[in-house]
Amino acid sequence: MNQELENKFVKELKDNQGIIHKICRAYTKGEAQHKDLFQEISIQLFKAYPKFRGESKFSTWMYRVAINTAISLYRKKKRQIKTSEIFDNLKELEYKGYDDTKDKQVELLYQAIGSLNDIDKALVLMYLEDKPYTEISQVLGISEVNARVKMNRAKTKLKNILNP
């Protein structure tokens, strides 16, 4: 890849890194894994960048590669968050009556997403990002109808975790 293209890629990635951080946070546990996944996603994006034709927005294309890397390519030392840990945190939240509930709620939401399986995680992330069903079905490679069915199930699972 020539230097000019590389510079362009790095700038675009830096400007759009927020979305990758969200994916990393949902699919990993702890800062080390987060950084590790971010690096793997960056490498995969960089390798695929010359083939990026600009038919979609850079962020859309990046999202697809990032989800693919998180689900199919990345290997981590697994430590599943137990649902009981989330319950404990929920109780703690009620007990302490946090004022800064916003950050805590975001953290709990990530923990709940973290306890879903990899496919459900992708579905929920795309739902929260307001992605249209056409895009969700394309990213996962399933029909739109099926994406809706799976999405409803994933949302129910998530709500059950958050409101036991």
Add this chain to the structure above:
Amino acid sequence: MMAADNLKEIWKSQNMSKIQFSESDIYSMIHKKSASIVKWIFYISIIEFVVMLIVPVFMKDTSSKMEEIHMLNLYRISNLLSYGIAVIFIILFYKNYKNICVHDSVKKLMSDILKTRKIVKSYVGFQLLLGGIVSLILILKTSGEITQNINQSMLWVVAVVGVIIVLGLMWLFYMLIYGILLNKLRGNYKELVKSEQTA
């Protein structure tokens, strides 16, 4: 209790990630080596191809033994077959490996990775089977001449069991390596395929 109806609201309210990377961080990151599953599969597959191709080199005395028991032609044919099939599998493997594309859909990507893996698995299976058959013939012919007192059917049983045990152990070892590497991927793929069938 957390209200589940306003999840999008909570999601959108989140601050920027505490971890942020500068352009220089990203520059150094993208020049590091990938540790992806595909990369691992590629390396392990290459090792498998190489191992299967060089094993006959360490069995130099096999051809003379085969000549002694008048099986040289069978041995040569099996070797030719083995190398010929290896070439076909290597071409197939490389074509499939090159087809793996990180911006395909999740399902297609997983299917391509698993297909690539399957090609190498079939290749190793084929080589093990061929090796097993040739070893079996060799054991039977040579042992038969040395130990004339042993019952012929007993010899068959011992030889077959021996070959099965060796192949079984290799298979277990193999499953262990790929079990660790591909279990998650296989599980996720099944999840997508299953949902497609039930929808």
